[in-house]
Amino acid sequence: MNDSWENLIAGVKNRDIRAAARLITRVENRAPGWKEAMSRIYSRTGSARVIGITGSPGAGKSTLTCAMTKELISRGLTVGIIAIDPSSPFSGGALLGDRLRMKEIFETPGVFIRSMATRGMLGGLCQAARDVVRILDLFGKDIILVETVGVGQDEIEVVKTADLVMVVCMPGQGDGIQAIKAGVMEIADLYVVNKADMPGVDEAVADILAMLELSTETGKPSAPVLKTSALKNQGVKEVVTAFLDHRTDEDRRQAKAEIRAREEILSLLAQEVSGYILKQWENENRFCESVNQVLKKQKDPYAIVKEMTQRFNWS
Amino acid sequence: MNDSWENLIAGVKNRDIRAAARLITRVENRAPGWKEAMSRIYSRTGSARVIGITGSPGAGKSTLTCAMTKELISRGLTVGIIAIDPSSPFSGGALLGDRLRMKEIFETPGVFIRSMATRGMLGGLCQAARDVVRILDLFGKDIILVETVGVGQDEIEVVKTADLVMVVCMPGQGDGIQAIKAGVMEIADLYVVNKADMPGVDEAVADILAMLELSTETGKPSAPVLKTSALKNQGVKEVVTAFLDHRTDEDRRQAKAEIRAREEILSLLAQEVSGYILKQWENENRFCESVNQVLKKQKDPYAIVKEMTQRFNWS
Numbered sequence: 209m210n211d212s213w214e215n216l217i218a219g220v221k222n223r224d225i226r227a228a229a230r231l232i233t234r235v236e237n238r239a240p241g242w243k244e245a246m247s248r249i250y251s252r253t254g255s256a257r258v259i260g261i262t263g264s265p266g267a268g269k270s271t272l273t274c275a276m277t278k279e280l281i282s283r284g285l286t287v288g289i290i291a292i293d294p295s296s297p298f299s300g301g302a303l304l305g306d307r308l309r310m311k312e313i314f315e316t317p318g319v320f321i322r323s324m325a326t327r328g329m330l331g332g333l334c335q336a337a338r339d340v341v342r343i344l345d346l347f348g349k350d351i352i353l354v355e356t357v358g359v360g361q362d363e364i365e366v367v368k369t370a371d372l373v374m375v376v377c378m379p380g381q382g383d384g385i386q387a388i389k390a391g392v393m394e395i396a397d398l399y400v401v402n403k404a405d406m407p408g409v410d411e412a413v414a415d416i417l418a419m420l421e422l423s424t425e426t427g428k429p430s431a432p433v434l435k436t437s438a439l440k441n442q443g444v445k446e447v448v449t450a451f452l453d454h455r456t457d458e459d460r461r462q463a464k465a466e467i468r469a470r471e472e473i474l475s476l477l478a479q480e481v482s483g484y485i486l487k488q489w490e491n492e493n494r495f496c497e498s499v500n501q502v503l504k505k506q507k508d509p510y511a512i513v514k515e516m517t518q519r520f521n522w523s
Numbered sequence: 524m525n526d527s528w529e530n531l532i533a534g535v536k537n538r539d540i541r542a543a544a545r546l547i548t549r550v551e552n553r554a555p556g557w558k559e560a561m562s563r564i565y566s567r568t569g570s571a572r573v574i575g576i577t578g579s580p581g582a583g584k585s586t587l588t589c590a591m592t593k594e595l596i597s598r599g600l601t602v603g604i605i606a607i608d609p610s611s612p613f614s615g616g617a618l619l620g621d622r623l624r625m626k627e628i629f630e631t632p633g634v635f636i637r638s639m640a641t642r643g644m645l646g647g648l649c650q651a652a653r654d655v656v657r658i659l660d661l662f663g664k665d666i667i668l669v670e671t672v673g674v675g676q677d678e679i680e681v682v683k684t685a686d687l688v689m690v691v692c693m694p695g696q697g698d699g700i701q702a703i704k705a706g707v708m709e710i711a712d713l714y715v716v717n718k719a720d721m722p723g724v725d726e727a728v729a730d731i732l733a734m735l736e737l738s739t740e741t742g743k744p745s746a747p748v749l750k751t752s753a754l755k756n757q758g759v760k761e762v763v764t765a766f767l768d769h770r771t772d773e774d775r776r777q778a779k780a781e782i783r784a785r786e787e788i789l790s791l792l793a794q795e796v797s798g799y800i801l802k803q804w805e806n807e808n809r810f811c812e813s814v815n816q817v818l819k820k821q822k823d824p825y826a827i828v829k830e831m832t833q834r835f836n837w838s
Contacts, residue, residue, distance in 0.1 A: 243825040243828075243829065244825075246823070246825050247823050247825040247826045247829075250820075250823030250824075250825065251820055251823065254820065264580060265579060465818055466814060466818060469814045469817040469818055469824065470810075470814050472817075472824045473810075473813065473814065473817070473824045473827055473828060473831075474797055474801060476824055476825065476828040477797050477800060477801070477828045477831055477832070478793040478794070478796060478797035479793070480828055480832055481793075481796040481797065481800060481832060482789060482792045482793040482796050482797075484832070485792060485796065486789065486792070495785075495788075498788065499781060499784045499785050499788065502784040502787075502788070503780055503781060503784055505565075505566055505569065508561070508562050508565030508566065509565075509784065509787045509788050509791055510558040510559075510561050510562040510565065510791065511562045512788055513558075513788060513791040513792050513795055514558065514562075516788075516792055517792070517795055517796060517799070
């Protein structure tokens with residue numbers, strides 16, 4: 209098989225799973241030509257709906273993702289899953305029981321699953337997630353579920369790239385809800401209290417509603433709060449219906465899209481330019497020397513960056 | 524009071540708390556001149572020991588931080604606390620009971636507490652944390668405790684800037700330990716199982732030891748595992764003694780310092796460069812235009828960045 213960018217892209221358009229997996233790996237590794245490849249893909253994307261699923265560890269996000277996937281498939285939709293969570297069963301970081309439960313999903317035709325590392329991603333986690341979403345979109349997936357752990361700046365940035373954001377909580381998670389409040393609140397379109405068979409479910413719902421009420425005063429539209437027991441497949445249909453029916457206010461959608469475009473351009477730009485300067489410095493052996501000077505306290509990082517950028521005549 | 528950079532720096536050296544708070548705010552806000560100020564501070568830093576404290580939400584990191592602070596003060600050491608956690612009582616994101624418990628620490632002389640937002644930090648959370656650590660170092664703090672939530676790429680990056688990393692777990696947190704395993708494992712120097720009065724404490728210790736054993740085969744030195752009940756002030760003395768006595772292997776310390784210097788230069792560089800180019804583009808109204816083209820799918824972000832960088836003649 210000729211693995212040129214062109215062939216891989218053509219393969220993805222023909223719904224060839226192996227081509228998709230290879231294209232993703234190459235783009236993730238930032239193989240030379242990746243930007244041109246993504247440039248070509250870009251205009252053909254935008255038909256998939258991207259659902260961000262976030263929440264604190266242990267809330268059952270993966271189980272819920274599985275249950276929702278089955279429901280979506282039963283409605284005749286194709287699904288892509290991107291898991292960005294070290295503790296997710298999709299990433300292999302899970303207990304055996306969880307992994308067995310996922311097996312069914314791994315073997316369902318029409319489901320494409322990809323897990324992504326949260327660290328050391330070349331060019332930033334968020335950009336890599338955007339790229340993978342676009343490849344699955346080109347593949348023709350109707351729905352792309354992006355699962356990330358709910359606490360963490362980069363992870364929240366990833367979720368922001370979704371069209372609709374679902375926050376998953378569980379009963380008895382006072383601290384968890386606090387963390388969510390501080391971090392994910394302003395981006396949530398839908399709340400799900402999972403493990404609804406556990407005690408404290410009504411308190412959890414009340415906590416979220418109270419939180420929403422406070423913020424509604426400040427202009428944030430309220431979001432529905434649903435209950436599920438993903439393991440028992442209860443309430444899952446309702447959640448799927450809620451997000452398929454969800455229509456974002458046009459002004460809000462526009463504003464979101466603009467912010468996303470700005471942020472993407474800026475992050476690509478920062479990577480590109482600093483990569484270029486670094487390469488120049490490495491060619492001249494100046495980078496290693498500078499690091500050594502910092503270690504010996506002969507120079508400081510702030511002054512070195514000033515030097516590095518000086519040839520561009522900016523201050 | 525003359526709030527020049529020079530005066531603020533002199534104030535911090537004289538242990539003036541208000542000067543420290545103002546200098547931190549200015550540096551966090553990236554007020555013009557901040558890099559020059561940090562450049563001047565840099566050579567005078569390096570005497571404080573920086574302890575990173577991380578772990579999943581609800582493990583009791585803040586309570587432990589408080590208890591350790593009291594113990595450190597009783598040993599005649601001065602302490603600075605930097606809390607980077609939306610759910611931390613230090614950040615105001617806590618339940619009333621927690622906040623009352625913290626009150627004592629807030630009023631203890633010799634303790635400087637600063638909480639930092641995890642999002643929207645200009646120039647990156649990690650760099651801002653490095654800067655605040657240096658200001659507290661200049662202030663003369665012997666020990667700087669940096670508390671962050673344990674899941675999240677940026678948050679892990681912050682903890683990596685510490686000299687010693689302490690991971691806090693609690694009993695019955697299977698998922699929590701999984702998350703830790705994937706993310707923080709390779710940077711942990713010391714494990715603490717807090718809430719040791721809860722059932723399941725021995726299993727939690729055993730889980731960590733099993734995890735450590737697996738990784739020892741791959742060359743990672745093992746880390747001590749201690750038990751505390753921070754709320755009852757049990758085991759805290761032992762933890763403080765353990766981290767004060769901890770001596771990092773010289774090769775490992777060197778390697779860590781080099782990686783930290785490299786990463787800091789690169790992140791400062793990326794910020795500097797993209798800030799500059801963005802400013803140029805905004806002056807020319809080209810940035811807004813480009814964002815609009817992306818929104819209309821006339822252009823894609825990858826191609827726009829290529830255009831933006833073309834004037835520098837790189838490919």
